[in-house]
Amino acid sequence: MSEIAFFRRVAVTVIAWASGNSLFAGPGLAEIREADLKRDVYALADPHFNGRSAGTIDELKAAAWLAERYRAIGLVPAGDDGTYFQYFTLWRNQLSERATVSLDGAPLEMWRDVAVAQLAHATIDAPVVYLGPAAAVDLAAAEVAGRVVALEANPAEFNPAMSLPTWRYARSQYTKYGLPLLRRGAAAIIFVNDEVGEKCWDDSVENFKRGTYALEGDPNAAVTAVAPVLWVRAAAKARLQGGKAVLKATLGVDRYPYPSVNVVGKVAGTDAKLAAEHVLYSGHTDAHGIRNPIKGDRIYHGADDNCSADAALLACARAFVRHPGKRSVLFVIHGAEERGLFGSRYYAANPTVPAASIVAVLNGEMIGRNDPKTATLLGATAPHKNSDALVTMALAANAEGPGFTVETAWDSPSHPEGWYFRSDHLPYARLNIPAVMFTTLLHPDYHTPQDNAQNIDYAKLTRMTEWMYRTGWKVADAAERPAVNPDFKLER
Ligand SMILES: [Zn+2]
Known part of the structure; x- marks a missing residue:
C-alpha cells in the first residue's frame, strides 16, 4: 500500500x-x-x-x-x-371497441351497464338461464353445457382485509363460481351485481378495460377462450330473473x-x-x-x-x-x-x-x-x-x-x-x-x-x-x- x-x-x-x-x-x-x-x-x-x-x-x-x-x-x-x-x-389483448351487448334487444352501454371480465372471441344469440344467487348454485350439477347462465354475485366473497378489495372482488367470484361453470361447458357467464359489486364497479371496470398482457413467446399470449364472463349492474336483475331474457353479444378481441x-x-x-x-x-x-x-x-x-x-x-x-x-x-x-x-x-x-x-x-x-x-x-x-x-x-x-x-x-x-x-x-x-x-x-x-x-x-x-x-x-x-x-x- x-x-x-x-x-x-x-x-x-x-x-x-x-x-x-x-x-x-x-x-x-x-x-x-x-x-x-x-x-x-x-x-x-x-x-x-x-x-x-x-x-x-x-x-x-x-x-x-x-x-x-x-x-x-x-x-x-x-x-x-x-x-x-x-x-x-x-x-x-383488449376488448374490441366495436363490441356490442344487448338484453332482449335493448343495447347495454359497454363499461357503464355491462363489463367484460373475461375476453373471448364470441358471438352469442341465446336465452339466458337464470341460476339465482351464486351461493345457492349446485356447481357440480347445474346444467350449463352450451348455455348462457346468469347468477347473482355473493357478497360473502368480499374480503375487507385485502388491499384493493375492489376488482379482486370480481376475481374471487370468478374463481369460486365462474371457473367451475366454465369447466362444465357454459357458453357465457353473466354475474349480476350485488351492493358490493356496485361499489366496486368503477375500479373493476378500469381493470377489465385493460385486458390482458403477456410476454412475447408466452403460450398464453393469445386469447383462446370462447366463453366470455360478463358483469351487469344490479338493475338488470329483474329482466334476467324472469328466465326469458335473450342475450345478444358480439365480443371481438384486438391484439397488438x-x-x-x-x-x-x-x-x-x-x-x-x-x-x-x-x-x-x-x-x-x-x-x-x-x-x-x-x-x-x-x-x-x-x-x-x-x-x-x-x-x-x-x-x-x-x-x-x-x-x-x-x-x-x-x-x-x-x-x-x-x-x-x-x-x-x-x-x-x-x-x-x-x-x-x-x-x-x-x-x-x-x-x-x-x-x-x-x-x-x-x-x-x-x-x-x-x-x-x-x-x-x-x-x-x-x-x-x-x-x-x-x-x-x-x-x-x-x-x-x-x-x-x-x-x-x-x-x-x-x-x-x-x-x-x-x-x-x-x-x-x-x-x-x-x-x-x-x-x-x-x-x-x-x-x-x-x-x-x-x-x-x-x-x-x-x-x-x-x-x-x-x-x-x-x-x-
Ligand atoms: Zn410496486
Missing part, C-alpha cells in the same frame, strides 16, 4: 468512525442523502409522467429520465447494445404489441476475481397511469409504488460509484411490474450478465410510508427464505444501521395478500438466486392517486435506503457469495 493510499484509508476510516459507521458497514453512507431522495421522488412522481403506465410513452419517458440519472451518477450502461435500455415486447423497457446500469467491482459477480438492486418504473378519479385526481402517481425504491437505487448507485465494492453492482429498474412482473420475468430469462453471476437480488417495493419504527423484509421466513446467509446479512445491516423493528407476518403462506408473489424479486427467486424484498408495506393510498410525493416520509425512506445500501455493501464485499438454502421450495 502506498503512503498516499494509506493516509486516505486512515482518513476515510476516521470519518466513518466519527459518524458511527465502520468501513465494513459501507463507506458510501454519506452519499445517501434525504434531499436527493426527495428530489428524485418528486421528479419521477411528477404529474407530467401521467402515472407511468406500462407500455405507454409515459413509461418510456420515465425510463429515459432514469437512464439520464444513471448517466449523471456515473453508472456504466449495462442494458443491450451498450445502452442503459433493455427493451422487450408485451402482447396486449406493446413495448416496455428495463433500465440497467452497473458499477464494476474492484476485485480481479469477484468483479465478475453481481449484486442486483431492483425497482420498477411503472405505476397505474390515468384512471377513474378519486378525491379529484385521476393520475395514479405511484410515488411510494415505486418511485421510493427507484430513488433509493439512485442513492445506492451514488454510494457504489464513489466507493465500489469487490463485486460488481447492477441496478435494474424494471418495466411493466404492475401488469404482471414482466420486466423482471424478461430480465431473469434474458439477463445482460450471466445469470449464474448474480449472487443476490435486493428488491425495493414501496419503502416510504407507515410507522417510522417498523419495516418488512420479505423472503426472510420459510418457505420464502431462499438464503439464510443473505437474510443474516440484511438483518445485521438493519441492526448496525436504521434499527427497524422487522415484521415477518407477511411471509406467511396463509397471509391474505400473498405479497411475496407480487414483486420483482420473484422471477429471480424462482431461478434459485438469493432474493429479498425490502418494504414498508401497504397503506390506504396504495394504487390510488393519493400515492403522491407529498405523502412520503422522507426520513424513513432515507433509513430504508441506508438499510438496502448496507445490505448490498455486505454482499458486494463478502469473501463468499450468499449460499442458497438447499431445501428452498415455494408453496406455489
